Amino acid sequence: METRAERLSPLPENVVDISVTRREWNGISVDVNATRCSGPAETPLCLESHTRLSALxxxxxxxCEPRLREGRxxxxxxxxxxxNLMPAGMPLWGYSADSRLVRDAVLTFDxxxxxxxxxxxxxxxxxxxxxxxxSDDRLWTLMRLLAEVVDDDDPSTQLYGDGLTAALFATLGSRREERPSKRQGLAPWQLRRVLDFMESRLPGRVELSELAAMVDLSQAHFSRAFKASTGVAPYQWQLRARLERAQAMMLTTPxxxxxxxxxxxxxxxxxxGKAFRRVHGTTPARWRRDRKG
Structure with missing residues (x-):
């Protein structure tokens, strides 16, 4: 699937540059586009063969103004x-009388x-x-959070992005509310199965769809139940488990x-070091020194 930058070559009038960063979560392609202009510009926003959700x-x-037809x-x-939400097969244009920079996130999916x-x-x-x-503040915030990590290769970002997309579409497109479970958290056997699997895959990437399927829940339901059982989201548990493994290495190896x-x-x-300090409030070197003397 071509990005907007690849599709719009040569660039339309007054468009100076288009850069695109792309990542996929849950089969959803997430593009973060940055468009720089030098005057009035009207451009096709592309990807019209797919259903798209975009956030400015x-x-x-x-x-910036979305347009269903050029010049209208x-x-x-x-x-x-x-x-903006556009079904597959419907083109969308973007127009601004005098923009200098536009950043938008576009989710394409089936x-x-x-x-x-x-x-x-x-x-x-x-x-x-x-x-x-x-306008929907929750949807916009979820898309902004996705955009912030689209180029983050940390393994825990996979679960983080999966969780954001599950929450986003639970908000946007559910035909029915899931019936609330009488038991908010996971059953003990479910939690043990999931945690054993996550531990066996450390420090590699794990997809939320894998975890949810293990206990026959939707991703949104699983995320809520996992947090109710552990107090943290799946990506947070995975990150902390990686840091605990790091702590063990620092104490027992040179x-x-x-x-x-x-x-x-x-x-x-x-x-x-940044991840360690966010969780433990100190640097790995200082933590190691304080405990090893």
């Missing part, structure tokens, strides 16, 4: 943090396949009807911090 993350200059103004007035993957049916009516310039970081799935000692 940042705009510098005059407001949007009939809906401006709203901050705007979202509703039927996504519903099966999430373990919850998605409304064909809800996702098959175009919606321009609508491994350098670079070696500890590599063994526990961090890109380097810097990334390891």
């Amino acid at each position: 993350l940042e705009e510098v200059g005059s407001p 103004p949007c009939p809906i007035g401006y709203v901050p943090r705007q979202l 509703p039927k396949d996504l519903g099966e993957r999430l373990g919850q049916p998605l409304s064909a009516t809800e996702l098959g009807t175009p919606r321009l310039r609508f 491994a350098s911090l670079e070696q500890v970081a590599e063994a526990t799935g961090f890109a380097d000692a810097v990334h390891f």
Whole structure:
């Protein structure tokens, strides 16, 4: 699937540059686009062969306007943090009278396949009807959080993004509310099975769909039940387990911090140090020194 930057070559008039970062979670392609302009610009936003949900993350200059047809103004007035939902087969254009920078996040997906993957049916009516310039703070925030980690290669980001997408579509496209469980958390055997599996896969990536399928729950239901049982989200549990393994290495081996970081799935000692400090409030070197004397 071509990105917007690949599709719009050569660039439209007054468009100086388009950069795209792409990542996939739960079969959903997430594109974060940054478009720089030098004056009035109207461009096709591409990806029209897929169902798309987009969020305007940042705009510098005059407001951005979604258009169903080139040259035809949007009939809906401006709203901050705007979202747009477009069914497959319907093109969408973007226009601004004087923009300098526009950042947006676009999720492309197949509703039927996504519903099966999430373990919850998605409304064909809800996702098959175009919606321009609508506002939903929860949806916008979930998309912003996805955009912030689209280029983060840390293994725990897989579970983090899976959880965000599950929450997003539970909000957007569920045909029915899941019946609340009389037992909020997972059964002991379910929790043990899931934790044993996660431990066996450390420090590698684990997908939320795998965990939910092990106990026959939708991803959204599983995430809620897991947090009720453990007090943390699945990605947080995995990150903490990696850090606990790192602590054990620092206490029982002479491994350098670079070696500890590599063994526990961090890109380097810097990334390891930042994650360690967020959780423990101190640096790995100081923590090790205080305990080894």
